[in-house]
Amino acid sequence: MSELIQFLFSGVTVGAVYALVALGFTIIYNASDVVNFAQGEFVMLGGMITWFAHEAGLPLPLAALIAIVLTSALGVAMNKLAIEPARGAPVVSLIIITIGASIFIQGTAQLVFGKQIHTFPAFSGDTPIHVGGATILPQSLWMIAGALAVFLALWLFFSRTLLGRAVMATANNRLAAQLVGINTNFVMTLSFALSAAIGALGGVLATPVTLTAYGVGIGFALKGFAGAMLGGMGNPKGALLGGFLIGLIEALTAGYLSSQYKDAVAFVVILLVLFFLPQGLFGRKTTDRV
Amino acid sequence: MKLTPKSATLLVLAVLVALSPLFFPSGYYYRVGALIFVNGIAVTGIVILTGWAGQISLGHAGFAGIGAYACALAPAHWSLHPALAVVLGAAISALLAWLVGRPILRLRGYYLGVATLGFGILVSMVLNNERDLTRGPDGIEVPELGLRALLKGWGLDLSNGQFWYFFCGLCLIAGAWLALNLYNSPTGRALRALHGSEVAARTVGVDLARMKLQAFMISAVYASVSGSLLALQNKFITPDVAGFMHSIEMVTMAVLGGVGSVLGAIFGAGALTLLPQALTVFAEYEQMVLGLVMMLVMIFLREGLLPSILRKLRGRGE
Amino acid sequence: MTPTKAIIAGLFVLAGALPAVAEIRIGASVSATGPAGALGDPEAKTLEMLIEEVNGKGGINGETVTLVLYDDAGDPNKARTFATRLIEDDEVVAIIGGTTTGTSMSILAVAEDAGIPFISLAGAIDIIDPVKPYTFKTPHTDRMGCQKIFADMQARGFAKVAIIASTDGFGASMQAQCKLVAPEMGMEIVADETYDPKDSDMTAQLTKIRGTEGVQAIVNPGFGQSAAVLARNYRQLGMDIPFYASHGVASQGYIDLAGAEAVEGFRLPGTALLVAELLADGDVQKPAVTAYKAAFEGKFATPVSTFGGYAHDGFMILSDAIARATAAEPAAIRDAIEATTGLAGTTGVYTYSATDHLGLDLSAFRLLEIRGGAWTLAE
Structure with a gap:
């Protein structure tokens, strides 16, 4: 029993990061139909900038805030400089643009922050909490709470606020949204700012547990992408669930089957789900217009 | 005399392969040339899949991995001749593409992306983890193809670099010839119709699923042969050949060069193979420049490098 | 002589002079x-x-x-x-x-x-x-790394070993070598786990090892970020099975990242470089x-x-x-x-x-x- 609890703890800890990345994917996808493969770099920057500012002597909360604001600004810049000019480009071009952005950010981070691995202190100490013979770090609770809070905020935003509905309207039909007076450019900018901020928040919360280095982004991006697709791209509920599911599948496979093939099992599950539900668990249905 | 696009493409390739060595200052350039040709073969497959049939794959390196490891394993375990191992790898790749393609090609856009990504990761995990068979992440030796020794016996004495340069060059021309024949065949026309609009293609009676599957299988064979040639040339292979970054590299080369045409994609393969070699002096900035180039080309030269350049030239001529 | 000619002549002189340096x-x-x-x-x-x-x-x-x-x-x-x-x-x-x-x-x-x-x-x-x-x-x-570790285990009277290795070349290769030399040195591998170098939590694998009957020591072939995360997970679980890291983590960075408390008592085969101050004055490697x-x-x-x-x-x-x-x-x-x-x-x-x-x-x-x-x- 205590083993199972430990596996679940491991799964939700990792899953929380994947969920935060997947949520970031969702927002941008909703506003622009773009899957931003540089999402993982936002996580990396969140951790790296916080470490850098903290090392420079700033208190941790301030350092984290700076990291989130700077990353958010970078998200906006990316939208203005790379995504908006490419509007209407085919999916494969957009994939290459965002992967190009990811490689560019990685290369820059390597020059600015160096190649070393970094970390900063956990928010509430390193003493594990014991539950039923298993242990979880206080920082893991921060991560899980972060993922849930972001989800809740997004859900409220998309369903209860005018602006949030404007984003959804833009997602469904850009032209129609423009016709009813929605400033779709602003919606795009906003979604990149939000998405980058969420990614950075993920980095801030996760770094005391996972550590960070300039190259960690692509791994998070792939797992988050997988989580978002599993849940159904564009749906915050799907992203949250998909992220946690991938984390849990990995941990349970490692615990009960084979640690060698834990990533493989995650992808087999995705393939199976997509086979029966080609839009993922909660994806929106689309029809082809002639 | 007016050349058809097909003979023009083949002529350009043949001239490039034959005459470039005249300008090579050292043997190292044969190696770079051979790498460009090997990548060129893989991206020709991407042209068929993405450029013509409009399907995305983020896992084609998986097929390259199968082709490469076929050349390492089949000769060692079943004493198959390396040349036959290339054929075996291609056959396994086609079969696997058929098996995997049937369910996943129903998916669209990013969903197809994640499914193919998953396939590629599975292949690379097997190559990494099945140590008893593949010797794991440290890699495995690949036997000599033996053709160079044969040529020497016939009086044609080439250095290792020269041999692989010309051999891969010939393979590339053959691959391009086959692809261009496909382009003009009924299958090719059906594929292109499918790219334009799936619904429209279906209404004129194109069997969508079959067409997509054919394109997927053919492109898998191209990737597999490219992997085999890389393995035989390097005489050593590691699971990196099947990695995610290699998949992305293939797609990027094709799209950057111009995924609509064989020559464009090969041009992209050349540009992206040369770029890191040219940037070694600024190794620190290599990643930044690569990322920047990817973004800039896709934003400003959407059809790809070669079509955009050709249009500029034509515009000036008129 | 025109300036152009002068430059060309100069270049020839330079080119001719180059091999002489x-x-x-x-x-x-x-x-x-x-x-x-x-x-x-x-x-x-x-x-x-x-x-x-x-x-x-x-x-x-x-x-x-x-x-x-x-x-x-x-x-x-x-x-x-x-x-x-x-x-x-x-x-x-x-x-x-x-x-x-x-x-x-x-x-x-x-x-x-x-x-x-x-x-x-x-x-x-x-x-x-x-x-x-x-x-x-x-x-x-890496075979010698395994031999060194197992020799110390022998001296401490351990015979049942768990391996947890990263799946990159470094980890996988050393894992294989350790499995190869274990029988020769009287060691029995009772648990054999792996993790991906990009993983951020290995408590599942460690829990499995902890649940395995009779494990007397753990060997971890791995390096870098994931090895440090593993050490932290080991402490998080409150494990006290003697832990042997590999020479892959032999740098001060490992201790700093994992936390001195987390890696207290960890052993590993390393080179003289890490203990420069502790070398005897007569040690040939000291200079x-x-x-x-x-x-x-x-x-x-x-x-x-x-x-x-x-x-x-x-x-x-x-x-x-x-x-x-x-x-x-x-x-x-x-x-x-x-x-x-x-x-x-x-x-x-x-x-x-x-x-x-x-x-x-x-x-x-x-x-x-x-x-x-x-x-x-x-x-």
Whole structure:
């Protein structure tokens, strides 16, 4: 029993990061139909900038805030400089643009922050909490709470606020949204700012547990992408669930089957789900217009 | 005399392969040339899949991995001749593409992306983890193809670099010839119709699923042969050949060069193979420049490098 | 004479003068970036530093040494291309590098064909076994790492071992070697787990090990970020099974990242480099170790790692051989390297022979233990 609890703890800890990345994917996808493969770099920057500012002597909360604001600004810049000019480009071009952005950010981070691995202190100490013979770090609770809070905020935003509905309207039909007076450019900018901020928040919360280095982004991006697709791209509920599911599948496979093939099992599950539900668990249905 | 696009493409390739060595200052350039040709073969497959049939794959390196490891394993375990191992790898790749393609090609856009990504990761995990068979992440030796020794016996004495340069060059021309024949065949026309609009293609009676599957299988064979040639040339292979970054590299080369045409994609393969070699002096900035180039080309030269350049030239001529 | 003609004439004079400037060209291809960047980065830094140092002292035999350094990012295909470039285009007389086993195997194939001496910085025994005429290596093999660890376990009376290895080349190779030598040394592997180097939580695997009957000690072949995360997970679970890390984590960075408390009492096979201050005054390795440590840490303000030490030793062996060689030509240099006897580096004391291109034995490996956030000698 205590083993199972430990596996679940491991799964939700990792899953929380994947969920935060997947949520970031969702927002941008909703506003622009773009899957931003540089999402993982936002996580990396969140951790790296916080470490850098903290090392420079700033208190941790301030350092984290700076990291989130700077990353958010970078998200906006990316939208203005790379995504908006490419509007209407085919999916494969957009994939290459965002992967190009990811490689560019990685290369820059390597020059600015160096190649070393970094970390900063956990928010509430390193003493594990014991539950039923298993242990979880206080920082893991921060991560899980972060993922849930972001989800809740997004859900409220998309369903209860005018602006949030404007984003959804833009997602469904850009032209129609423009016709009813929605400033779709602003919606795009906003979604990149939000998405980058969420990614950075993920980095801030996760770094005391996972550590960070300039190259960690692509791994998070792939797992988050997988989580978002599993849940159904564009749906915050799907992203949250998909992220946690991938984390849990990995941990349970490692615990009960084979640690060698834990990533493989995650992808087999995705393939199976997509086979029966080609839009993922909660994806929106689309029809082809002639 | 007016050349058809097909003979023009083949002529350009043949001239490039034959005459470039005249300008090579050292043997190292044969190696770079051979790498460009090997990548060129893989991206020709991407042209068929993405450029013509409009399907995305983020896992084609998986097929390259199968082709490469076929050349390492089949000769060692079943004493198959390396040349036959290339054929075996291609056959396994086609079969696997058929098996995997049937369910996943129903998916669209990013969903197809994640499914193919998953396939590629599975292949690379097997190559990494099945140590008893593949010797794991440290890699495995690949036997000599033996053709160079044969040529020497016939009086044609080439250095290792020269041999692989010309051999891969010939393979590339053959691959391009086959692809261009496909382009003009009924299958090719059906594929292109499918790219334009799936619904429209279906209404004129194109069997969508079959067409997509054919394109997927053919492109898998191209990737597999490219992997085999890389393995035989390097005489050593590691699971990196099947990695995610290699998949992305293939797609990027094709799209950057111009995924609509064989020559464009090969041009992209050349540009992206040369770029890191040219940037070694600024190794620190290599990643930044690569990322920047990817973004800039896709934003400003959407059809790809070669079509955009050709249009500029034509515009000036008129 | 017109200005143009003057310039052309000047160029000819320059071109004619170039070969007269004596120069020894050495090539290197290491993984300064990419998945093995944590290993290759200190190697690249070390080589650049040592070249400056040697030239500052007037070069080798009065000739300036130039280094052509490429970053293969851990990609064996790139490594092969760079090896070809170094030999055919840059015309180097010897190559140092190959941070990973995969890149080393790629480089050695090219170097052997061309008859250029190659000193590898990677661990696998396959690189020098069977012996290839032009290929040498400086690190201990990972098999020796396992033997050193198991010998200590024997001394402490352990016989049932759990292995948890990363799935990259470093971890997988050492994992396989440990499984190979375990029966010979009376060790039984009762649990065998792996993790991906990009993983951020390994408590599931550790829990499984903890739940395995009779585990007396854990061995962790791995390096970098994931090894540090593993150490933290081990402490989080409150485990107290004796823990043996690999030589892959041998640097102060590991202790700092994992937290001194987390790794207290961890043991690992390491080189003299990490315990420079603790070496006896008469220790043959002491001069090399202290000089390198002082120079590296003074220049880069980061702690030395075992891997930078491998590059140091590779360069030291090569420059020593060039100085002794009858000519600064590849074949002569190869012969001189093979004749290296009793040369003390940071990793050990090298004595190569026609049948031994590793040049080290187990004696140079030291069993280290982490005490109070610092490396100590366990023996």
